[in-house]
Amino acid sequence: MKDPIGSFETIKDNFIRYVETAFGTKFPGLEKERNDLLNYDKVLYRKPWIEPLPDYITSGKLIDDLKPEDLGNALNENEAKVFRELVKQGLFPANVRLHLRQTKMLKEALEGNNCIITSGTGSGKTESFLLPLFAQLSKEFSHWKNTNQKSSAVDTWWKDGNGLTPKKRTRLLR
Numbered sequence: 141m142k143d144p145i146g147s148f149e150t151i152k153d154n155f156i157r158y159v160e161t162a163f164g165t166k167f168p169g170l171e172k173e174r175n176d177l178l179n180y181d182k183v184l185y186r187k188p189w190i191e192p193l194p195d196y197i198t199s200g201k202l203i204d205d206l207k208p209e210d211l212g213n214a215l216n217e218n219e220a221k222v223f224r225e226l227v228k229q230g231l232f233p234a235n236v237r238l239h240l241r242q243t244k245m246l247k248e249a250l251e252g253n254n255c256i257i258t259s260g261t262g263s264g265k266t267e268s269f270l271l272p273l274f275a276q277l278s279k280e281f282s283h284w285k286n287t288n289q290k291s292s293a294v295d296t297w298w299k300d301g302n303g304l305t306p307k308k309r310t311r312l313l314r
Contacts, residue, residue, distance in 0.1 A: 141222060143301070144188060144190060145173065145188060145190070148185075148188045151255050152184070152185055152313045155184070156175070156179065156184070158281075159174075159213070160174070160175065160176060163284065171240045187270055188313050191205055192269055193260065196240075196241075196259075196263055196264070197239065197240040197241075198237045198239060198240060199238045199239060199240045199242065199243040200237060201237060201243060202234065202235065202236070202237055202238070203224050203227050203228060203234065203236075203238065204234065205314055206220070206224070206238075206243070208220065208245075209247075210243055210246065210247055211223070211246065211247065211275065211288055212246075212247045212248070212249075212250030212251040214251065214279075215250070215278065215279060216251035216282075218282050219275075219279045219282045222276075222278040222279035222281050222282045223274060223275050224279055226274050226277065226281070227271065227274055231271070231274065232267065232268055238264075238267075239263070239264050239268075241257060241263075241264070241268060242267055242268045242271060243262055243273065245257055245268040245269070245271065246268075246271040246272055246275065248274075249272035251313055255272075257269070260284075
């Protein structure tokens with residue numbers, strides 16, 4: 141949103157205009173008193189609180205742009221293909237660029253390093269920890285012959301994934 145304060149003011153003014161039009165009286169004093177009350181904070185609205193957040197640093201890479209070195213050279217070409225397709229099933233749409241922290245975490249985890257990530261709400265922390273997990277699942281999946289084994293493994297993992305928010309769970313299950 142380019143102008144949140146302007147949007148707030150427009151919505152507030154339009155609602156007050158609606159109230160004055162739909163419930164108008166012939167008494168100017170009453171109209172002014174109602175207008176003053178409706179334009180007072182905590183009666184009809186609360187003044188907006190804006191928290192400016194910086195843009196998160198992008199890696200500039202889509203999931204399909206990841207090279208073997210981005211994957212810690214831990215996946216062969218077939219495993220990397222399975223990984224990309226698995227991730228695009230709901231974790232990341234094909235047209236979304238990964239944040240730098242996500243690509244770093246993926247590489248470090250696949251190189252066998254222990255990783256910790258802290259960041260703000262909505263910054264992609266969940267995806268940061270799921271990417272290496274999906275990469276490991278992809279390594280295992282690419283060697284399985286029976287597709288029922290694959291869905292069974294994901295179902296087993298998913299039942300233990302109750303720490304995910306309903307929104308994330310729904311997105312991953314699509």
